[in-house]
Amino acid sequence: MDFPLPDRPGVPLDEGHLRRLRERPLVPVVLASGHRALLVTRHADVRAVLSDGRFGREAWSGGTLFARTPESLALAAADPPAHTRRRKAVQAWFTARRAGADRPRIEALAERLLDEMEDAGPPADLIARFATPLPYAVICDVLGVPAGDLGLLLPWVSAMMSAGRFSAEEVGAAHEGMHGYFADRLAERRARPGTGLLARLAASSGLSDDEIIVVGYGLLMAGGETTSNFLAACVLELVSRPGLAARLRADPSLIPAAVEEFLRWVWFAGTGGRPHVVLADVELAGTALARGEVVVPLT
Numbered sequence: 001m002d003f004p005l006p007d008r009p010g011v012p013l014d015e016g017h018l019r020r021l022r023e024r025p026l027v028p029v030v031l032a033s034g035h036r037a038l039l040v041t042r043h044a045d046v047r048a049v050l051s052d053g054r055f056g057r058e059a060w061s062g063g064t065l066f067a068r069t070p071e072s073l074a075l076a077a078a079d080p081p082a083h084t085r086r087r088k089a090v091q092a093w094f095t096a097r098r099a100g101a102d103r104p105r106i107e108a109l110a111e112r113l114l115d116e117m118e119d120a121g122p123p124a125d126l127i128a129r130f131a132t133p134l135p136y137a138v139i140c141d142v143l144g145v146p147a148g149d150l151g152l153l154l155p156w157v158s159a160m161m162s163a164g165r166f167s168a169e170e171v172g173a174a175h176e177g178m179h180g181y182f183a184d185r186l187a188e189r190r191a192r193p194g195t196g197l198l199a200r201l202a203a204s205s206g207l208s209d210d211e212i213i214v215v216g217y218g219l220l221m222a223g224g225e226t227t228s229n230f231l232a233a234c235v236l237e238l239v240s241r242p243g244l245a246a247r248l249r250a251d252p253s254l255i256p257a258a259v260e261e262f263l264r265w266v267w268f269a270g271t272g273g274r275p276h277v278v279l280a281d282v283e284l285a286g287t288a289l290a291r292g293e294v295v296v297p298l299t
């Protein structure tokens with residue numbers, strides 16, 4: 001089986017693929033890079049891969065599932081101790097308390113975008129007018145990067161997050177552009193400290209300039225692209241399930257549970273998580289794995 005699954009339309013996975021993934025805890029697949037790997041399908045085994053030091057992300061050098069270089073999402077591509085250090089530098093900005101404090105501003109922005117869409121009348125482009133601007137405006141605000149620059153940044157994000165639509169040259173050029181942009185913003189924050197995570201990291205983080213730049217645009221993409229696709233996919237699901245939409249309208253207290261369930265159910269073209277290399281012989285799901293084998297946790 002090829003992975004990511006080719007030509008798979010729709011948000012939920014079709015029954016045939018679901019059955020194949022449910023049947024076995026480790027499913028042999030061929031990655032886009034041509035490497036053979038085992039897809040890890042069970043929750044406990046995924047947790048084991050993500051937390052056991054015998055599985056390493058940095059050791060994966062066969063290209064990524066995405067057409068991007070390993071540095072593009074530094075956190076997702078790093079092992080301890082680099083991972084621990086970088087994550088520690090940013091994690092205080094991503095607490096439930098901070099999210100709660102930002103909530104009124106995010107709600108007001110969502111309301112404004114919806115009002116503008118309504119005022120413009122049909123047809124409405126949900127992705128361009130809501131699903132993209134909302135999360136990107138929020139993450140730009142968190143980082144302290146002008147949301148007005150998104151016209152420049154989003155085409156680079158598309159190439160960097162692409163699963164194969166762009167050539168290696170295009171992806172490389174996007175990386176260069178993005179790196180240069182965040183290097184400029186970092187230099188600005190050094191000259192004129194402002195608010196936002198980038199300014200905080202520039203002032204004191206123990207991270208190198210390159211790490212700050214990569215963590216910065218990694219967060220822009222990780223926070224923007226996922227959430228934007230997720231919002232659009234949720235609406236698609238609701239449109240195709242009028243019964244569910246009606247239930248949620250009738251009883252909005254059900255919405256938080258529905259969001260949790262969507263987070264589990266909606267899956268983005270099945271790209272899975274970062275491939276991990278087995279660093280020392282280990283048993284997973286009752287199977288002995290040898291050093292050098294590759295596993296992909298279905299995160």
Ligand code: HEM
Nearest residue numbers: 075076077087139219222223224226227230272273274299
């Ligand atoms: C619906 C929204 C989101 C989804 C579905 C999602 C999904 C994921 C997944 C599947 C991973 C694991 C990737 C892997 O195994 O390699 C991940 C990692 C990550 N995500 Fe998200 N994400 C979402 C929103 C966000 C947001 C809003 C942010 C930041 C503002 C964010 C930041 C990150 C970071 C930094 C990592 C790497 C974590 C690490 O390795 O320590 N994500 N996300």
